[in-house]
Amino acid sequence: MSQTPILEQPSYSTRLRRPFTRSRRRTIPWNDWTKALTAVVAWHVVLSVIAYLFQGSQHLNYAYPPDISPDPTPLSHMYRFDGLYYVDIVANGYDLRNKPWLAAFYPMFPMATWVVHKITFAQLGILGAGLVVNVLASWPAVVALLRITRHFVADKALHWLAPALLLSAPSAYFLHVMYSEALFCAIAFWAYLFALRRQWVPMGLLLMPLTASRITAALFVGLCLLEFLRSRDWRRVWSWHLLWFPAAFTGLGGYWLFLWRTAGNPFANFAGHRMWPYQVFDPNIFATWGREIAAATRAVRYGPIHAVHLVDHVLPLIALTVVLAVSVYVVVELRGEGVPLALFGLAAVVMLSLNSNLVSVHRYVLPLVVVYVGLTVLFDRRRAARPVVYGLLFTHTLVFGFLYAMFISGNWSA
Numbered sequence: 458m459s460q461t462p463i464l465e466q467p468s469y470s471t472r473l474r475r476p477f478t479r480s481r482r483r484t485i486p487w488n489d490w491t492k493a494l495t496a497v498v499a500w501h502v503v504l505s506v507i508a509y510l511f512q513g514s515q516h517l518n519y520a521y522p523p524d525i526s527p528d529p530t531p532l533s534h535m536y537r538f539d540g541l542y543y544v545d546i547v548a549n550g551y552d553l554r555n556k557p558w559l560a561a562f563y564p565m566f567p568m569a570t571w572v573v574h575k576i577t578f579a580q581l582g583i584l585g586a587g588l589v590v591n592v593l594a595s596w597p598a599v600v601a602l603l604r605i606t607r608h609f610v611a612d613k614a615l616h617w618l619a620p621a622l623l624l625s626a627p628s629a630y631f632l633h634v635m636y637s638e639a640l641f642c643a644i645a646f647w648a649y650l651f652a653l654r655r656q657w658v659p660m661g662l663l664l665m666p667l668t669a670s671r672i673t674a675a676l677f678v679g680l681c682l683l684e685f686l687r688s689r690d691w692r693r694v695w696s697w698h699l700l701w702f703p704a705a706f707t708g709l710g711g712y713w714l715f716l717w718r719t720a721g722n723p724f725a726n727f728a729g730h731r732m733w734p735y736q737v738f739d740p741n742i743f744a745t746w747g748r749e750i751a752a753a754t755r756a757v758r759y760g761p762i763h764a765v766h767l768v769d770h771v772l773p774l775i776a777l778t779v780v781l782a783v784s785v786y787v788v789v790e791l792r793g794e795g796v797p798l799a800l801f802g803l804a805a806v807v808m809l810s811l812n813s814n815l816v817s818v819h820r821y822v823l824p825l826v827v828v829y830v831g832l833t834v835l836f837d838r839r840r841a842a843r844p845v846v847y848g849l850l851f852t853h854t855l856v857f858g859f860l861y862a863m864f865i866s867g868n869w870s871a
Contacts, residue, residue, distance in 0.1 A: 493599040508534030508865045521867035532584040534865040540635030553720040561729030565670040566637035587635045594639040601646035619829035627856040628820040641670045645677045652681040661701030669708035683797035739813035773818035783831035802827040820871040
């Protein structure tokens with residue numbers, strides 16, 4: 458009786474000759490993080506290349522720093538407007554005795570840039586360090602926004618619409634240049650994502666440095682608080698986790714303490730805004746909106762529209778109108794689940810209208826997550842509205858290119 462032959466194990470040389478399969482070749486997982494990193498790096502590279510190629514072909518205007526050569530370098534386009542103050546802070550610290558206006562620039566972004574600059578033993582310049590911070594910040598910001606969207610939209614094919622809306626927003630290039638937007642978005646989006654996941658400890662730990670980034674961090678503290686109250690059915694609100702929300706302002710309190718010891722005025726961050734005399738606190742937001750609507754109407758009616766009128770009146774008014782409309786839609790469509798986002802959007806409209814003008818508001822709305830989530834929900838649930846979202850995305854991209862060209866040439870764009 459013959460025995461069944463035993464299958465021989467392949468020899469070592471045979472195993473070496475086996476072709477690599479697709480699963481064996483892929484050593485890096487292709488997940489949210491790697492997809493987002495690929496998209497973000499490509500986005501930053503494209504913006505850098507565009508600026509480098511076209512800056513020299515444009516007439517450089519008043520905001521081009523006089524202390525650098527007009528010949529473009531790979532990063533010189535980042536050094537405009539408020540970027541000059543951030544570079545000054547990183548290089549020389551807060552010299553508030555001689556430059557009191559520097560107090561208006563909160564410390565999180567310059568501190569992160571200083572750390573990157575120093576750990577490279579200053580081999581990486583300040584602009585390069587700022588770009589590294591922006592890339593490393595906009596990467597998790599995109600991941601957080603993607604996962605926030607998943608909480609409200611089931612269709613996996615639509616989850617990337619929200620990051621696309623963010624990266625194509627008219628003022629999205631501020632995620633790239635020497636500004637604090639990218640770092641602010643990263644911290645704020647993750648804080649809100651943790652609130653949606655009911656992970657209150659990491660949420661609270663992120664809200665603290667967020668309030669040391671800019672005053673509008675108060676909006677995200679409120680958003681996370683509303684999400685906490687919703688998780689408690691708006692009734693049984695007491696929990697020790699509630700303490701995270703007053704504790705969130707320790708970041709701002711630490712900055713006030715620094716200003717008190719350095720400048721003798723703990724509220725020098727507000728006094729620093731005197732450099733911009735048009736910024737005057739005015740709680741009558743209806744009067745502000747009335748003036749802005751009149752200015753925008755005159756600009757459109759008696760055109761051609763001057764670039765300053767477009768930037769200071771028309772675009773901010775459109776931006777706040779979109780925020781207001783999306784906030785109302787979110788609470789109508791999502792009902793109770795959309796209440797925190799809707800109230801967050803309405804509070805933002807009020808807060809951003811308190812300075813008696815709407816200058817730069819189209820930049821300040823960039824972190825407002827309600828816009829990206831709301832438009833994605835609209836695209837998902839209202840098929841008839843999809844051309845509107847497509848049109849907005851297309852218009853976003855056109856205005857983005859126009860404003861970015863103005864920025865790198867030293868023209869006022871935000």
